[in-house]
Amino acid sequence: MTTETRLAPSPGAAGAAGHPKMRVERATKLFGDGAVIAFENLDLAVGANESLCIVGPSGCGKTTLLRCLAGLIQPTVGRVLLDERPVTQPSPQVVMVFQHFGLFPWKTVWENVTYGLKLRGVPKQQWEARVRPYLDLVGLTGFEQMYPYQLSGGMQQRAGLARALAVEPEVLLMDEPFGALDAQTRELLQEELLRILEQHRKTLVFITHAIDEAILLGDRIAIMTARPGRIREVIDVGLPRPRQIEVCRQTERFAQLHAHIWQQLRPEAAAAVR
Amino acid sequence: MAQATTPETMAAVAADIQAERAALLQRERALAAARRRREKLFEWAVRGGALLVLLIIWEIFGRQVNRALFAPPSAVVAAAAEMLGSGELWQYLQGSLMVLAIGFGITLLIGIPLGFAMARSRTVYYALDWYIDAFNSTPNVALVPLITLIFGFDITAKVIVVVIASLFAVVVNTEQGVRHVDARLLEVARSFRSSERQLWTDVILPSALPYIAAGVRIAVGRALVGMVVAEFFTSVTGIGYLIVRYSNSFQPDHLLVPIVVVMALGILLTAVTRAVEVRIAPWSRQAEDK
Numbered sequence: 223m224t225t226e227t228r229l230a231p232s233p234g235a236a237g238a239a240g241h242p243k244m245r246v247e248r249a250t251k252l253f254g255d256g257a258v259i260a261f262e263n264l265d266l267a268v269g270a271n272e273s274l275c276i277v278g279p280s281g282c283g284k285t286t287l288l289r290c291l292a293g294l295i296q297p298t299v300g301r302v303l304l305d306e307r308p309v310t311q312p313s314p315q316v317v318m319v320f321q322h323f324g325l326f327p328w329k330t331v332w333e334n335v336t337y338g339l340k341l342r343g344v345p346k347q348q349w350e351a352r353v354r355p356y357l358d359l360v361g362l363t364g365f366e367q368m369y370p371y372q373l374s375g376g377m378q379q380r381a382g383l384a385r386a387l388a389v390e391p392e393v394l395l396m397d398e399p400f401g402a403l404d405a406q407t408r409e410l411l412q413e414e415l416l417r418i419l420e421q422h423r424k425t426l427v428f429i430t431h432a433i434d435e436a437i438l439l440g441d442r443i444a445i446m447t448a449r450p451g452r453i454r455e456v457i458d459v460g461l462p463r464p465r466q467i468e469v470c471r472q473t474e475r476f477a478q479l480h481a482h483i484w485q486q487l488r489p490e491a492a493a494a495v496r
Numbered sequence: 497m498a499q500a501t502t503p504e505t506m507a508a509v510a511a512d513i514q515a516e517r518a519a520l521l522q523r524e525r526a527l528a529a530a531r532r533r534r535e536k537l538f539e540w541a542v543r544g545g546a547l548l549v550l551l552i553i554w555e556i557f558g559r560q561v562n563r564a565l566f567a568p569p570s571a572v573v574a575a576a577a578e579m580l581g582s583g584e585l586w587q588y589l590q591g592s593l594m595v596l597a598i599g600f601g602i603t604l605l606i607g608i609p610l611g612f613a614m615a616r617s618r619t620v621y622y623a624l625d626w627y628i629d630a631f632n633s634t635p636n637v638a639l640v641p642l643i644t645l646i647f648g649f650d651i652t653a654k655v656i657v658v659v660i661a662s663l664f665a666v667v668v669n670t671e672q673g674v675r676h677v678d679a680r681l682l683e684v685a686r687s688f689r690s691s692e693r694q695l696w697t698d699v700i701l702p703s704a705l706p707y708i709a710a711g712v713r714i715a716v717g718r719a720l721v722g723m724v725v726a727e728f729f730t731s732v733t734g735i736g737y738l739i740v741r742y743s744n745s746f747q748p749d750h751l752l753v754p755i756v757v758v759m760a761l762g763i764l765l766t767a768v769t770r771a772v773e774v775r776i777a778p779w780s781r782q783a784e785d786k
Binding site: 292294311312314317318320322324326327328329337338341342361364369370371374377389410413414417464466 | 502503506507510511513514517518680681683684686687688689690691694698699702703705777778779
């Protein structure tokens with residue numbers, strides 16, 4: 223595969239310090255004594271403050287790749303680098319947002335959102351100041367004392383997002399975070415995420431199977447093929463920021479990208495349902 | 497761009513939606529409160545009705561049976577008044593409650609940590625699981641004669657019977673609870689770099705709590721059984737002995753008083769453990785709130 227050459231010209235990948243923020247180097251992940259290849263010989267880089275979206279059919283190893291980036295698991299072969307240092311365990315600079323929200327049912331919104339700060343030993347008096355801006359940002363102020371089950375799915379994921387942002391990470395990893403939400407809520411949250419990232423620039427790796435979501439949120443899009451997962455192509459989105467969903471959708475670029483990506487994914491998706 | 501959506505208008509829309517949601521939530525809660533009140537009323541009406549029907553049937557049936565063999569509720573109430581008045585009931589109940597409290601306390605003190613140990617240590621699990629299963633599935637009555645043989649007839653023997661009757665329900669449920677902790681939440685904790693100790697306090701313990709509470713509820717019933725059975729065999733005190741004595745003297749009206757008391761105790765203690773559960777694990781009220 224020619225991923226390397228396609229990857230190179232992307233401006234975002236270099237980053238300020240001259241190296242990518244995170245890098246996956248010829249990584250292979252096997253499961254079940256090698257019976258299942260999640261991904262194989264995979265190279266990928268994301269620049270500092272760049273948004274990289276990974277799209278691919280279900281079961282292409284996207285989530286496994288993200289868990290490797292998070293340091294939750296190790297690739298069988300190859301390496302994951304954060305600021306050019308190998309990732310062997312979860313890093314304090316990297317934080318993850320989960321498709322299943324990952325909220326603790328026994329903790330209130332407040333306790334969930336301050337969870338990261340508590341683990342980091344941030345003194346309790348500082349929590350309010352640290353967390354409040356993000357609670358406001360995601361519209362959860364007033365819901366602090368509720369339990370997750372009392373909230374809608376959208377509100378739960380807002381809490382998940384606020385929990386991640388509260389620790390002020392450099393890298394945000396999002397695993398189909400809006401996949402479990404209805405279409406309207408999903409769109410609202412995409413809008414919110416765009417707005418948040420404009421205020422707090424971060425390196426973002428965003429996994430999705432929704433092509434439009436990838437175009438709206440990404441600086442670049444990596445298209446991943448099904449098992450064994452590989453990066454088929456990396457595309458520059460090239461839509462100006464700040465972005466507004468409505469405006470973006472009506473551009474010719476959006477239509478082009480959408481058609482192109484769908485062309486790449488179509489055979490994969492078709493094979494998956496067969 | 498004629499009337500494109502600006503970030504400001506989108507933010508306003510989002511704020512509107514949020515305000516609307518908050519109002520909706522408030523209304524939902526008021527409705528839920530009213531629903532709960534109606535539910536309570538209904539609950540007590542049904543409970544009262546069922547009790548009344550039971551008492552009537554019992555009264556009618558009880559009057560047709562030989563007084564030396566069975567008694568209607570009216571006779572039982574009279575007997576209860578007499579036994580309460582003489583202080584007899586309280587005197588015997590006191591001893592039983594003491595046995596129950598000590599035995600059940602020991603069960604909680606040993607059972608919960610043992611359950612945790614079995615779930616987290618393979619060594620402990622392999623060493624003990626046969627015996628836990630054996631005790632858990634053996635009718636504990638089988639052990640009572642042996643225990644009295646070893647420990648005699650005083651309180652120690654009775655406490656041991658109560659512990660053996662109730663301990664294993666707590667152990668098994670606690671172990672299951674710890675095992676059933678959501679792997680996804682463990683991963684969330686790991687991704688936030690939780691230490692092992694924090695993993696316990698933030699994830700494993702609270703996750704196991706509803707299981708432990710269920711174990712404790714089962715154990716309450718078993719402890720009561722253990723208490724009465726122990727007193728059948730071992731003593732001249734306690735409510736179990738009262739049952740035996742009035743049975744031997746063919747006084748079913750008096751005999752039924754301690755039985756009803758033990759039953760009431762079972763209902764009461766179960767309700768108490770439920771209430772405690774709601775207090776310490778409010779999130780598990782999920783089903784009731786909705």
